[in-house]
Amino acid sequence: MTDERTGHPIPTTAAELARYVDHTLLKPEATAADVTALVEEGARLGVFSVCVSPTFVAHAVEAAAGRLAVATVCGFPSGKHASDIKAAEAARSVVDGADEVDMVIDVGAARAGGFDLVQADVAAVRAAVPGDKVLKVIIESAALDDEQVVAVCRAAEAAGADFVKTSTGFHPAGGASVHAVGLMSATVGGRLGVKASGGVRTLDDALAMVAAGATRLGLSGTAGVLAGFAEDGGPRPAADSGY
Template sequence: MDRTKIFQAVDHTLLAQTATWEEIRQICDDALAYHTASVCIPPSYVKRAAEYLAGRMAVCTVIGFPNGYQTTAVKCFETKDALDNGADEIDMVINIGDLKDKNYAAIEDEIRKLKEICGQKILKVIIETCLLTDEEKIKMCQIVTASGADFIKTSTGFSKAGATFDDIALFAAHVGPGVRMKAAGGIRSFADAEKFMELGASRLGTSRIVKLAKAEQNS
């Protein structure tokens, strides 16, 4: 696969608690250099990054991150705030406890509310696959499809494990028309990225791909 296609699928990500503005600015520069899909950064840096990028690169941020157990009202406020600050894309974390409790209506209602706030801007729904059974993953495919969200996303990268090939294959078999898939966490090589895309993922949440390309360029 052409590496250009891989870069174009990458949400170049830095969500570490210790992230500094200098580091955020660097991933913005790298994203521009490699023509990635977006930068995915903490909400506190969205306004500054959006001003720095000035429309040259999509800015993605995270809501209810990383545990997902904030109230819907808090997630709605976070989303509005992020969009007001210049975010172009929103990656939200579901309430996993609600899923375990089979409180499916609450999950769908929450996603619908955030999508309404996002309007035409992209909403991705993080379900944290490493904490779920296959039955729960399939149920979330159905809920995300019904909710009108744009993407289902595997992982935060802050739990026990990240994306697996099996998870993306499972998503592909169960999401409805128009729902795209994002693999995130643990994408360690161009071969991994290519495999995820061959399975149907159209976005990749990773910092490793650009780092690998830069290392090759500097070697």
């Protein structure tokens, strides 16, 4: 199924939508047992990956046993870390077995127009993350205006990122929006993936993000989102993305 407005493919089953999902647990109070449960639920649901805190990467890799990918974060959630510290954190996660790393930019630098600093920050982490591993760049889109969103996406692409991602889910400005996803998708033009994360809690939310151009979804309540298909027998019309 394809969205008539945007031309983006729209999942029509829970199994199809699950392949977009990074099944996420980043709460500071999470335990190893919680991560094991996350992996088992993710495997049962058929998600693409689990996303866990750096200290749990090795545990998640062991629990996953090749059934799904393991993603983690760096510079999380503020992004206010020196670039070499972010790079070291990312490198350690790769050693521990992470397949993907989601880094947080210095949002203040972006708000001040320091896009060269953003690019250098991303490039430092890219240098620490081998090319066969995926690097996603969290831009905290709700804290930026449209021009800043576009400029940060361009900086991330120039620095070698594989994805741009809307949000940490921890910023008071909010999480993903269909407008931001559409703008990010239009900016990267299919050359990079786009991950919608933060506040995507229902089937309608998820399908709207995909219609706007999201190629990955960060979800903590994955089971509830996927259950939406069973509730109505199929996907609901996606909200107008404006793109």
